[in-house]
């Protein structure tokens with residue numbers, strides 16, 4: 001049978017699936033960047049234009065058509081950095097620079113252990129598919145290799161950038177002193193302070209893996225998909241990070257929201273392990 005009810009052919013289905021896939025990939029490329037609002041504006045603009053065409057409002061549709069052409073060039077100029085980053089992501093080979101990445105993760109875990117031992121608070125977001133540029137812009141832009149001394153120096157008490165979060169992309173520290181969106185204080189995580197709520201908040205709106213060292217308790221935790229995991233030791237942290245960053249490179253599946261106490265041992269950890 002080549003068609004369903006004689007109307008939809010397998011080719012049409014393939015066509016729709018491909019368009020859906022492309023739209024979704026396009027969404028992933030802009031999600032978390034300042035381009036999101038522009039995309040919304042373009043959708044509204046296109047909607048008005050299509051409506052004008054359908055209603056045969058010739059002057060309006062002609063005007064919007066011309067404005068659209070000019071606007072397209074303006075957008076390319078305005079969003080040149082974002083476009084370049086997006087195209088780089090598209091063209092980036094799937095096989096990453098594993099050795100640099102693995103070394104960076106080892107350094108992250110080791111520095112978290114050392115900070116936790118000394119009860120120095122830390123907040124580190126590891127970028128996955130959702131770009132964190134919007135949050136990096138709230139802090140100080142850096143471009144440094146991830147290393148234990150560097151991370152320790154960033155979070156050292158009285159260091160100029162110790163307040164706020166660090167953002168890591170691949171094996172580079174791209175920003176420090178960044179403001180992450182706070183998870184609202186009226187839910188399950190009410191009893192947590194702002195560092196933990198910033199970690200949960202960022203993990204809620206992006207697919208980043210966010211790590212927290214508690215100054216008060218000297219504990220290490222992972223926030224993912226709007227949930228905060230239990231306390232982890234160094235080996236557990238290393239294992240979970242390896243799974244989250246490398247075993248599931250795209251890692252877009254996020255665990256379900258908590259039904260009960262988020263800090264209950266096992267629950268978020270299980271969710272994190274489910275991603276393996």
Ligand SMILES: Nc1ncnc2c1ncn2[C@@H]1O[C@H](COP(=O)(O)OP(=O)(O)OP(=O)(O)O)[C@@H](O)[C@H]1O
Pocket residue numbers: 121122123162163164165178179180181182192193194195196197198213214215216217
């Ligand atoms: N929106 C935010 N984005 C990034 N970092 C933040 C944000 N809000 C607070 N912080 C960081 O959290 C620190 C305050 O942590 P606070 O003691 O309130 O949280 P906590 O969750 O109880 O953490 P801890 O267990 O380490 O004390 C600030 O000094 C700042 O470095």
